[in-house]
Amino acid sequence: MTADLGAPVSVLKGIGGVREAALAKLGVRTLGDLLRCYPRDYEDRRDKRRICDLSSGARAVVRARVVSAEGGGPPFSPRGGAGGKTPSKLLVRDDTGVLEIVFFGASYLAGALKRGEEYVFYGEVSRGARCLQMVHPDFNRADEDDGRDILPVYPLSAGLRQKDLRRWIRALLESAPVAEESLPADTIAENKLCGLRYALENIHRPADMQRLREARYRLVFEELLTLQTGLLLLKGASEREGRGIAFKNAKDGADTARFTESLPFALTGAQKRTLGEIERDMESDRVMNRLVQGDVGSGKTVIAAAAMYKAVRSGRQAVIMVPTETLAKQHLEEFEKLFAPHGIRTGFLTGAIKAAERRALLEKTKKSEIDILIGTHALIQPDVVYGKLGLVVTDEQHRFGVRQRVKLSKKGFSPDVLVMTATPIPRTLAFILYGDLDISVMDERPPGRLPVITRALGADRREDAYRLVQKELSAGHQAYVVAPLIEDAADSALRSATRLYEDLSEKFRAYAVACIHGRMRQAEKDAVMDAFYAGGTDILVSTVLIEVGVNVPNATVMLIENAERFGLAQLHQLRGRVGRGGAQSYCILLTENASAEAASRARVMVSTDDGFAIAEKDLALRGPGEFFGLRQHGIPPLRIANLAKHVKVLEAVKEEAERLLADDPSLSDPKNAALRAAADALFASAADIGM
Ligand code: ADP
Ligand code: MG
Numbered sequence: 001m002t003a004d005l006g007a008p009v010s011v012l013k014g015i016g017g018v019r020e021a022a023l024a025k026l027g028v029r030t031l032g033d034l035l036r037c038y039p040r041d042y043e044d045r046r047d048k049r050r051i052c053d054l055s056s057g058a059r060a061v062v063r064a065r066v067v068s069a070e071g072g073g074p075p076f077s078p079r080g081g082a083g084g085k086t087p088s089k090l091l092v093r094d095d096t097g098v099l100e101i102v103f104f105g106a107s108y109l110a111g112a113l114k115r116g117e118e119y120v121f122y123g124e125v126s127r128g129a130r131c132l133q134m135v136h137p138d139f140n141r142a143d144e145d146d147g148r149d150i151l152p153v154y155p156l157s158a159g160l161r162q163k164d165l166r167r168w169i170r171a172l173l174e175s176a177p178v179a180e181e182s183l184p185a186d187t188i189a190e191n192k193l194c195g196l197r198y199a200l201e202n203i204h205r206p207a208d209m210q211r212l213r214e215a216r217y218r219l220v221f222e223e224l225l226t227l228q229t230g231l232l233l234l235k236g237a238s239e240r241e242g243r244g245i246a247f248k249n250a251k252d253g254a255d256t257a258r259f260t261e262s263l264p265f266a267l268t269g270a271q272k273r274t275l276g277e278i279e280r281d282m283e284s285d286r287v288m289n290r291l292v293q294g295d296v297g298s299g300k301t302v303i304a305a306a307a308m309y310k311a312v313r314s315g316r317q318a319v320i321m322v323p324t325e326t327l328a329k330q331h332l333e334e335f336e337k338l339f340a341p342h343g344i345r346t347g348f349l350t351g352a353i354k355a356a357e358r359r360a361l362l363e364k365t366k367k368s369e370i371d372i373l374i375g376t377h378a379l380i381q382p383d384v385v386y387g388k389l390g391l392v393v394t395d396e397q398h399r400f401g402v403r404q405r406v407k408l409s410k411k412g413f414s415p416d417v418l419v420m421t422a423t424p425i426p427r428t429l430a431f432i433l434y435g436d437l438d439i440s441v442m443d444e445r446p447p448g449r450l451p452v453i454t455r456a457l458g459a460d461r462r463e464d465a466y467r468l469v470q471k472e473l474s475a476g477h478q479a480y481v482v483a484p485l486i487e488d489a490a491d492s493a494l495r496s497a498t499r500l501y502e503d504l505s506e507k508f509r510a511y512a513v514a515c516i517h518g519r520m521r522q523a524e525k526d527a528v529m530d531a532f533y534a535g536g537t538d539i540l541v542s543t544v545l546i547e548v549g550v551n552v553p554n555a556t557v558m559l560i561e562n563a564e565r566f567g568l569a570q571l572h573q574l575r576g577r578v579g580r581g582g583a584q585s586y587c588i589l590l591t592e593n594a595s596a597e598a599a600s601r602a603r604v605m606v607s608t609d610d611g612f613a614i615a616e617k618d619l620a621l622r623g624p625g626e627f628f629g630l631r632q633h634g635i636p637p638l639r640i641a642n643l644a645k646h647v648k649v650l651e652a653v654k655e656e657a658e659r660l661l662a663d664d665p666s667l668s669d670p671k672n673a674a675l676r677a678a679a680d681a682l683f684a685s686a687a688d689i690g691m
Contacts, residue, residue, distance in 0.1 A: 059122070100134075117142075225657055226675065246284060329348075366387055483543060557578065
């Protein structure tokens with residue numbers, strides 16, 4: 001067999017067609033992928049039990065001899081036969097007792113067990129009719145026991161068997177030279193890591209727990225180092241593309257105080273501090289790559305606007321890219337108001353703009369007759385050319401992938417980049433997720449805001465929730481009602497937006513109820529949102545569409561149906577849509593058959609409205625891959641590292657990545673080539689995030 005790890009898995013005996021497709025579902029396409037398909041768990045079979053010590057309900061390993069087939073009953077029932085549903089039963093014994101082994105509809109398995117031979121059985125013990133039993137245990141002949149008693153348990157997809165994966169990977173490990181070392185030699189030495197070959201052998205077939213730990217540490221380290229260097233390389237690349245722009249300071253005519261003094265309110269301390277950090281970056285000739293993390297409602301928009309004002313006063317153009325049409329329109333209106341007194345020209349570019357209008361707009365953009373452009377992905381189409389682009393802002397960044405961010409910044413000559421997100425990330429993790437960015441935190445809300453009152457209610461208390469909606473509507477306020485689905489689905493008990501819309505239209509006849517969801521045409525969505533902004537609609541029934549950015553200060557109720565279906569990040573974002581004005585606001589989580597995990601999410605929501613605290617809890621509650629939309633942050637999926645668990649490793653990794661890049665900023669030295677290639681590959685395969 002070839003040792004070329006780039007070869008497709010189909011070169012292995014027994015893999016083709018269906019199994020090849022099943023492996024592809026796990027992201028395994030090449031032999032190299034197969035080697036890196038790490039076990040999700042292990043079965044420790046070293047602790048063999050005597051039969052007399054077994055108890056029902058536990059998994060156990062037993063070494064025993066087959067004493068009889070078909071444990072006393074007739075060999076075949078008259079109509080069952082070999083292929084039928086009649087269970088095959090065997091009795092096995094050791095020095096202390098007997099155990100029944102049962103196979104349903106798989107008599108060939110029983111046939112493989114020979115009377116008088118000794119086997120090792122592994123499985124769950126249950127109570128049988130006469131004695132304890134094991135149903136469908138794994139087994140192998142005792143004399144074949146190769147001492148590797150810690151067996152890997154692989155992730156599976158339909159059509160794959162644990163046995164097959166074990167066999168394929170074992171064959172691959174045994175076939176001569178496996179995988180060239182992927183880490184630089186000094187990285188291995190400095191961090192006392194084991195080599196790749198040793199790591200792969202022991203992650204798949206550990207001889208003992210100590211070796212498994214060494215193997216795992218090395219592979220986790222490698223994965224996080226690849227991620228971290230990948231992010232730092234992105235940052236380094238944008239910094240090396242020539243010097244950035246040194247924007248003017250206050251004395252030279254770019255005085256943001258002129259702008260902030262024109263606002264109807266004073267900036268909060270956090271806003272001032274953040275704007276200060278941004279201005280310092282902008283004035284230096286270094287390219288700015290700054291992330292502003294501000295919890296929902298902390299007032300990020302005006303900070304973005306102030307930075308854009310500074311860019312324009314320095315003779316440059318600025319753009320702001322947002323993830324949805326709705327949000328783009330809302331920003332346009334706000335920015336027109338903010339900038340009009342300053343004679344700054346704004347333009348609007350989204351996918352919905354008509355061709356003729358678009359042409360005219362692009363022409364003006366190219367000639368720098370527009371100062372500020374507001375829009376969606378349409379801003380990064382290849383034919384959009386900017387005259388003097390100096391500043392790029394992306395709002396609600398958690399919806400954009402890393403690559404989209406980079407694509408937009410390539411539109412200018414090393415423009416400064418400002419990224420705004422309302423998705424808080426635990427501080428301990430921010431540095432790796434945004435290894436390529438500096439971070440400002442806006443951890444303060446504008447004064448006079450009352451905290452949103454949050455209640456978690458069982459669905460049987462929906463009427464109580466409606467009474468609150470009624471009360472708020474009577475006071476002239478507006479309400480959001482959010483459902484997990486657009487339409488009723490036959491196989492689902494979940495509430496749908498369309499059903500709720502009908503119910504609520506009936507129930508709140510005196511009020512204007514509207515519905516919005518992702519399957520509506522853009523023009524329809526716009527009309528619905530416009531009416532809600534204008535106060536013409538009282539209740540807006542929606543899917544999670546309104547999660548991002550929407551700002552209607554008169555809305556005071558957020559009612560979430562089937563709240564158990566939403567993650568903490570989403571719930572927090574949804575709740576952030578209310579409490580944006582001076583009035584007391586409410587968030588009601590209606591839950592149906594909530595799992596223990598959903599119930600703890602609801603408790604977290606009731607107990608705090610601090611986005612950072614919620615992010616920490618989310619990290620603790622969820623598994624690794626799912627955490628707070630890592631994918632949405634543009635972070636590629638991780639195979640073995642767990643950002644929640646491996647914080648200590650992360651710290652070591654960060655140091656190592658910085659050391660490597662200080663010596664060799666683009667990792668172009670041959671000794672770093674393998675790491676560089678892995679980092680490039682990681683981000684090449686990281687999918688951009690759809691909308
Ligand atoms: P987010 O950070 O969630 O994007 P926004 O920028 O939409 O928040 O701001 C929320 C609301 O708070 C807006 O109506 C905005 O005008 C207002 N706002 C922003 N900063 C202040 C402030 N310092 N004082 C009072 N209101 C503010
Ligand atoms: Mg915002």
